[in-house]
Amino acid sequence: METLYGRQIVMPKEELVTLDDTYQTRRALIIDSNVTCQRCGSRFSKEVARLPTQDYYCPYCIKFGRITSQSYLVSQEEKERPARFITFNWQGKLTPAQQKVSQNVLLNFQQNKHSLIWAVTGSGKTEMIFNVLLYCLQNGGRVAIASPRIDVCRELYPRINEAFPKEQTLLLYGDSNEAYRYSALTICTTHQLFHFYHAFDLLIIDEIDAFPYAGDKMLTFAQQNALKKSGKYIYLSATPPRHLLNTIKETFGIERLPLRFHKRPLVVPQLIWYEKWQYCYQSNWKMKKLISCLKSLLQDNNVLVFCPSIFYMQKLYAKVCEYFYPSEIGCVSAQDKKREEKVQRMREGGYRILFCTTILERGVTFEQISVIIMGANHKIFSKSALVQIAGRVDRKGEYQHGQVLFFYNQQTQAIRQACDEIKKMNRLAKEWLLA
Missing domain, CATH: 3.40.50.300 (P-loop containing nucleotide triphosphate hydrolases)
Incomplete structure (x- = not known):
């Protein structure tokens, strides 16, 4: 059995006899007037999850393996570890x-x-x-x-x-x-x-x-x-x-x-009215504005195009492939099995345009990038999401004239708040630099 320092696994009651006193055991489910799961914290009525055996199970964390009223959570408390030498190899310098x-x-x-x-x-x-x-x-x-x-x-x-x-x-x-x-x-x-x-x-x-x-x-x-x-x-x-x-x-x-490490301000989004952006892929005329913006942005940078849904992304991707070399364009979502390698290909410059959902709104860094949000007024784009997406631009490397374009056909509170927050952070950053 693997060492369970800080790790918890589920075991049936009959297997507990194999454990020595270094292991901690807890009932997986606490039964009183209701049922409480000790793995996920959910509390629910007995009628919700009664088994034919009259035992109970937790339906809320079942994707991690079923636990029942006959299950126990087993772990092992970690002993204190002594101080030790750590090899630290970062060569950078903090501002x-x-x-x-x-x-x-x-x-x-x-x-x-x-x-x-x-x-x-x-x-x-x-x-x-x-x-x-x-x-x-x-x-x-x-x-x-x-x-x-x-x-x-x-x-x-x-x-x-x-x-x-x-x-x-x-x-x-x-x-x-x-x-x-x-x-x-x-x-x-x-x-x-x-x-x-x-x-x-x-x-x-x-x-x-x-x-x-x-x-x-x-x-x-x-x-x-x-x-x-x-x-x-x-x-x-x-x-x-x-x-x-x-x-x-x-x-x-x-x-x-409020200050980026390179001391340049956050890129303030440009708000661009796009009538019926939802259906732009249906005709060449409706695509005119998007294609024009893509050609302009591509003169300086590669482009991430954020879409509010997988269905819309795939339709738009297929249409844009009619205007550019398909080998230079990709699309990626959480359902894509090649997601990791596509992101890496974009990072290496293999794609000029990458269509994506909000999976790339955070935590990923690309050099020489501009961003377009199709339908920034869509409900999936919260204030936080809009700020994060705008923050993909000019994160690293020399200044490359990266731009952020919000295509929209309805003003929303999220759009206003996102733009206001970015401008506010830039003002604070300027004050920090002058202090």
């Missing part, structure tokens, strides 16, 4: 603004306080957590960096691996090739936290406001279970929601950074 945030986050951790790094897209949030990662690992701690988005995890993994080359960093997500093994440094999707119990001294949640994490009570419960009793959180976000800020203001140190 004074980044250094201040990094030092404050480390001080918060040393003083047993949680942190929120509230920093604009492209500010270097990953680099700003290196100091606290190093400190925690040096002192025998165990760390997880979790994100709601698989693409964010995939992008973080090589960067963390390069900075901490001897840590045998574990990458976990639903379809990842690597099986679970103990590691002091884990990168995973937030859904993987359901498999941990009192495991981490430091749990970093990247993109705390992103779907599907935001507003999901089950994921919040899993996050709380995964942290050791003495453990600390670090939240990372460019767009923390107001309700989160209100909730954590008494218990978190909130470290703000």
Whole structure:
């Protein structure tokens, strides 16, 4: 049986006799007037999930394997580990603004306080957590960096691996090739936290406001279970929601950074009216505005085209292929089995145009890129999503005249708020530079 330090698995009652007293066991379901699941925190009526055997099961976390009233959650409490030497191989240098945030986050951790790094897209949030990662690992701690988005995890993994080359960093997500093994440094999707119990001294949640994490009570419960009793959180976000800020203001140190590491301002979106953008792929005449904008943008950069649905993306992609070399155009969504290699091909310049859904709104970095949002007024594009998508532009490298175009046919509160927030952050950044 694998060592279960901080890991929890489901076992039937009859197998518990094989365990020694180093293992902790908890009933998977607590039965009183209702049923409470100890893996996902869901509470529901007995009538919802009664089996023919008169036992109960949890229907809410069944995708992680069925648990019943005859099941137990088994884990093993980790022993304290001694301080050790950590090979830290990052060759970069923090800006004074980044250094201040990094030092404050480390001080918060040393003083047993949680942190929120509230920093604009492209500010270097990953680099700003290196100091606290190093400190925690040096002192025998165990760390997880979790994100709601698989693409964010995939992008973080090589960067963390390069900075901490001897840590045998574990990458976990639903379809990842690597099986679970103990590691002091884990990168995973937030859904993987359901498999941990009192495991981490430091749990970093990247993109705390992103779907599907935001507003999901089950994921919040899993996050709380995964942290050791003495453990600390670090939240990372460019767009923390107001309700989160209100909730954590008494218990978190909130470290703000409105300045990108290269000190250039965020690109302010251009709002372009596009009558009936929903049906533009139906005729050459309706495509005229989009094709003209693409040709103009391609003079300086490659282009990401964000679409509100997979169906619309595929229709638009097929139509645009009539105007450009199809080999230079791609489309990608969460359903695409070649998703990872297509993103990498775009990163390497293999595509000039990549159509995508909101899966690429966060955490991914491309050089020499401009962005178009088709239907910025669509309900799927929240204020947060619009800000994040705009933040894909001019994140890295020399200035390449990247642009952000919002095509819309109805003004929305999300569009107004996104533009206002970007301008506000730019004003704050200018004040920081003049200070």
